[in-house]
Amino acid sequence: MQKLNRTTANKTIKHPIKVMQFGGGNFLRAFCDWMFDTLNKTTDFNGSVAVIKPTERGDYSALKEQEGLFHVALDGFEKGQLISEITLVESVNLIIQPYTHWEAYLKLAEQPELRFIVSNTTEAGIKFSEEDKKSDSPPKEFPAKLTAWLYHRFNYFKGEKNKGCILLPCELIENNGDVLKETVLEYAKHWNLETAFISWVKENNYFCSTLVDRIVSGYPEARASEIIKQTGFNDNLLVAGEYYHSWIIKGNAIVQKELPFSQTNLNVQFVDSLSTYREMKVRILNGAHTSLVPVGYLASIKTVKDSMGDALVSNHIKQILSQEIKPTLTNHFKTLEIDAFIDAVLDRFKNPTLQHYLIDISLNSTSKFQARLLPAFKEYIALEGTFPKRIAFSLSCLLLFYKGHFNNQTIVIKDDAEILAIFKTEWDKVDQGEQTVLNLVKILLSNEKIVGEDLTTIEGLVETITNNINNIEALGVKESLKNL
Numbered sequence: 001m002q003k004l005n006r007t008t009a010n011k012t013i014k015h016p017i018k019v020m021q022f023g024g025g026n027f028l029r030a031f032c033d034w035m036f037d038t039l040n041k042t043t044d045f046n047g048s049v050a051v052i053k054p055t056e057r058g059d060y061s062a063l064k065e066q067e068g069l070f071h072v073a074l075d076g077f078e079k080g081q082l083i084s085e086i087t088l089v090e091s092v093n094l095i096i097q098p099y100t101h102w103e104a105y106l107k108l109a110e111q112p113e114l115r116f117i118v119s120n121t122t123e124a125g126i127k128f129s130e131e132d133k134k135s136d137s138p139p140k141e142f143p144a145k146l147t148a149w150l151y152h153r154f155n156y157f158k159g160e161k162n163k164g165c166i167l168l169p170c171e172l173i174e175n176n177g178d179v180l181k182e183t184v185l186e187y188a189k190h191w192n193l194e195t196a197f198i199s200w201v202k203e204n205n206y207f208c209s210t211l212v213d214r215i216v217s218g219y220p221e222a223r224a225s226e227i228i229k230q231t232g233f234n235d236n237l238l239v240a241g242e243y244y245h246s247w248i249i250k251g252n253a254i255v256q257k258e259l260p261f262s263q264t265n266l267n268v269q270f271v272d273s274l275s276t277y278r279e280m281k282v283r284i285l286n287g288a289h290t291s292l293v294p295v296g297y298l299a300s301i302k303t304v305k306d307s308m309g310d311a312l313v314s315n316h317i318k319q320i321l322s323q324e325i326k327p328t329l330t331n332h333f334k335t336l337e338i339d340a341f342i343d344a345v346l347d348r349f350k351n352p353t354l355q356h357y358l359i360d361i362s363l364n365s366t367s368k369f370q371a372r373l374l375p376a377f378k379e380y381i382a383l384e385g386t387f388p389k390r391i392a393f394s395l396s397c398l399l400l401f402y403k404g405h406f407n408n409q410t411i412v413i414k415d416d417a418e419i420l421a422i423f424k425t426e427w428d429k430v431d432q433g434e435q436t437v438l439n440l441v442k443i444l445l446s447n448e449k450i451v452g453e454d455l456t457t458i459e460g461l462v463e464t465i466t467n468n469i470n471n472i473e474a475l476g477v478k479e480s481l482k483n484l
Helices: 026-042 061-065 102-110 142-156 176-190 195-204 221-231 253-258 275-298 304-308 311-328 335-349 365-384 389-401 417-431 437-445 461-475 477-482
Strands: 017-022 048-052 070-078 081-089 092-096 116-119 166-169 210-213 216-218 239-242 246-249 268-270
Touching: 017 026, 017 142, 026 048, 026 070, 026 081, 026 216, 026 239, 061 092, 070 221, 081 221, 092 102, 102 142, 116 142, 142 176, 142 195, 166 176, 166 253, 176 195, 210 275, 275 304, 275 311, 275 335, 275 365, 275 389, 275 477, 304 311, 304 335, 311 335, 311 365, 311 389, 311 477, 365 389, 389 437, 389 461, 389 477, 417 437, 437 461, 461 477
Parallel strands: 017 048, 017 116, 048 092, 070 239, 116 166, 246 268
Antiparallel strands: 070 081, 210 246, 216 239
């Protein structure tokens, strides 16, 4: 098999760079880059993507070696028909690691055609830090890097109105466009940047809140050889996902005109408000994921599909959706609408072609709990007068998951270093006999960085989670689920 690059694939034509993308992980490649590739192939969009590494570790070497090319394998059902397609995505043509090539990153701001900025830095990615300085090259946080880039563009083009950008953040936080804009403006103030720049950011850049939806499972180990044989290329960045996709964008007429999605078959909607769409998706689809990950993983299950094949684990997720999350949505949606979406999500989780590894979607699970499950958790209490026991069980598994080992197996956890340090300190005290599990639970549930707010005030929650953890360690996840 041939190595995949633009010479071997005979894809030497590159479009002008119109998109700067923070992140080059599986989701963005199988979602945004796939969409921009579709725009290039079916409309006159004529734009390519420059991928920026938002963190210090790594440099997307595999993406560089393949000169931005990779295949996306999509499978699923649409209108009762099984769909399976493999696409060679050609839209990426530049990769920059700003920690080693800061000047090249800033130089990109001088590209006149560059108009769109996409990001997916997880729920923890859009935040402000006073430690980030204007002189840093680069500053740590993504919005700080973005502010420095926009400031360079503002100065290079002398504040030209038409050199502003359209920003499309994909982070799963409410009103992500507004939050990103406010964070950029906070950095501008923190760095004492000119009033003219602040006005340019506000008036000539469009921060569009968006909502994204596609399950992307990553490299399809089980059928990679079959796909490689079919394509004729060794592709280390081959990524699999479901055919279903949805991108809902809160954007005005200018944004809609410049992104010609209406000329394609892509499921992209431009709307005036995201709130109803977001609430349904985050609580049901993403809430199901976040509920499932620690439960399934501690039950020695590796993938979402296999989790749904386990009667106890799948029933746990079904009960969370239908009995604990559904009641928090009935004031905003019709029962039939909620039930239909729950059924669709469970069907998507059962997709036989997806190998969606639980460990891969465990990234930053603490902030995901806060964004995806905590609102429904609190609303359920307001409605029922007691906390939802199954979400509490998933939270128990999450606290145990962050111990970093279970049943003599190491768990590779990825989260903010401060979060990991808190868990290590408290679990080490338990292991060394310096504190009880009850004390650990009190400490963790009172820490806003871990769970969003002090949850120890909820009657019976500390004791329930303590009992859950003790039972799971003694009996295992599945026996503990039977007791629910």
